[in-house]
Amino acid sequence: MLNLDEMIRQNQTSSYSLCSSSQENTDINVVARPEKRKLTDDEKETQKELRENAKRAREAEKERKTLEKDKKKSEMARRREEKEKDKETRKIEREISAATNSKCELYTFCHVGKTVIDTWHGLEAELSVLYVERKIDNQLKIDTSLGTRIEWRRKCVELREDDSGRSERFEYSSTQNLFAVVVPAETLKDVISSNTLSDFIIEQKSGFQNGGRCTMLIVSFGRAEIAKKKKLHNLSLQIYEQHRAQIVQIETIAELALFTAQYLRSLARQEKKKLDAGSDGGGGGGAGGAGGHKLQYQGDKGIVIGSRSEIVTDWWSKMLTTIDRLSDAQRRAILELIPDPIAAIDKYSKMDYSLAIQEIGELVAENGRRVGPSMAHRILTMLTDETGNSVVE
Numbered sequence: 001m002l003n004l005d006e007m008i009r010q011n012q013t014s015s016y017s018l019c020s021s022s023q024e025n026t027d028i029n030v031v032a033r034p035e036k037r038k039l040t041d042d043e044k045e046t047q048k049e050l051r052e053n054a055k056r057a058r059e060a061e062k063e064r065k066t067l068e069k070d071k072k073k074s075e076m077a078r079r080r081e082e083k084e085k086d087k088e089t090r091k092i093e094r095e096i097s098a099a100t101n102s103k104c105e106l107y108t109f110c111h112v113g114k115t116v117i118d119t120w121h122g123l124e125a126e127l128s129v130l131y132v133e134r135k136i137d138n139q140l141k142i143d144t145s146l147g148t149r150i151e152w153r154r155k156c157v158e159l160r161e162d163d164s165g166r167s168e169r170f171e172y173s174s175t176q177n178l179f180a181v182v183v184p185a186e187t188l189k190d191v192i193s194s195n196t197l198s199d200f201i202i203e204q205k206s207g208f209q210n211g212g213r214c215t216m217l218i219v220s221f222g223r224a225e226i227a228k229k230k231k232l233h234n235l236s237l238q239i240y241e242q243h244r245a246q247i248v249q250i251e252t253i254a255e256l257a258l259f260t261a262q263y264l265r266s267l268a269r270q271e272k273k274k275l276d277a278g279s280d281g282g283g284g285g286g287a288g289g290a291g292g293h294k295l296q297y298q299g300d301k302g303i304v305i306g307s308r309s310e311i312v313t314d315w316w317s318k319m320l321t322t323i324d325r326l327s328d329a330q331r332r333a334i335l336e337l338i339p340d341p342i343a344a345i346d347k348y349s350k351m352d353y354s355l356a357i358q359e360i361g362e363l364v365a366e367n368g369r370r371v372g373p374s375m376a377h378r379i380l381t382m383l384t385d386e387t388g389n390s391v392v393e
Contacts (some may be wrong), residue, residue, distance in 0.1 A: 113146030185224035329365035
């Protein structure tokens with residue numbers, strides 16, 4: 001067994017050995033770590049440039065992402081704006097289509113002169129009731145500047161583009177090429193008796209904004225007996241030919257109110273007919289003609305073998321069948337009176353117009369009905385027209 005002195009000596013020896021080993025390890029570690037040296041100026045400048053380049057790269061990337069984000073925003077805004085433009089354009093186009101189709105009456109207005117309302121009591125109430133029944137009560141306007149005239153005006157809507165290319169709705173009022181003047185029947189009778197009807201028409205047309213290219217309706221309100229009805233008939237044809245004026249006989253307030261509403265509807269639907277005619281005319285080819293429709297004549301072929309009188313009579317009979325609303329009985333009566341149209345041309349060209357109308361119009365058919373002055377005018381026009389421009393309807 002070791003004694004106490006030997007144990008103490010051994011412990012001291014072990015402690016010394018550990019300290020020596022630790023000191024040696026420390027010295028080795030110190031020797032292995034390289035010394036930190038100072039950077040030269042060129043190296044510092046290089047590192048500074050690298051840091052600046054990295055910073056600029058980060059800023060460029062950030063700017064690129066910002067530009068892409070702004071580009072996406074602008075593209076979305078452009079698409080949204082185009083969508084709004086298309087939406088607004090379709091809205092205006094739908095309104096234009098409705099204005100000429102399903103809602104055409106709601107875009108046409110009847111302007112009645114205040115003098116007409118004041119002269120015939122009860123007319124305003126009759127107009128209001130009628131227009132409410134037709135669901136066009138907003139289309140009736142009482143105008144203090146028209147006097148005894150009645151005018152029809154149309155609210156037109158068009159699609160236009162502003163300077164930026166954006167669609168915008170353009171609205172304006174268009175006065176139709178037709179107006180009416182309401183006068184008492186006795187007043188019209190006095191005007192006719194004094195031979196001043198043409199002057200009256202010219203004076204009324206001068207106050208209408210569309211001037212001479214319009215149609216004037218002279219509404220004779222009430223009942224007035226005119227002694228020479230044949231003179232009135234000739235006068236009616238004359239004023240229409242010279243001034244595009246017509247005489248309309250109306251006896252009651254209800255008829256006058258209905259007259260205004262019927263013309264409002266007719267003029268409202270006329271716009272669609274114009275557009276249809278224009279589209280047909282624009283696309284018409286050689287076979288379609290100017291109106292885009294190919295005319296087809298449906299009728300019986302005439303005889304080719306026979307005497308001159310038989311061929312002429314057959315040809316004349318075929319001509320008469322083309323006149324609208326001429327009955328077979330009237331046609332046979334005319335054939336009996338005028339068997340040879342070539343001879344009739346010489347006869348009626350030299351005869352007074354009134355006498356010729358009277359001779360043909362007083363002709364009575366086998367069914368007891370007269371040919372009448374209107375049909376007589378058509379027959380006479382067919383026989384005596386020298387220009388080829390007259391239309392026999």
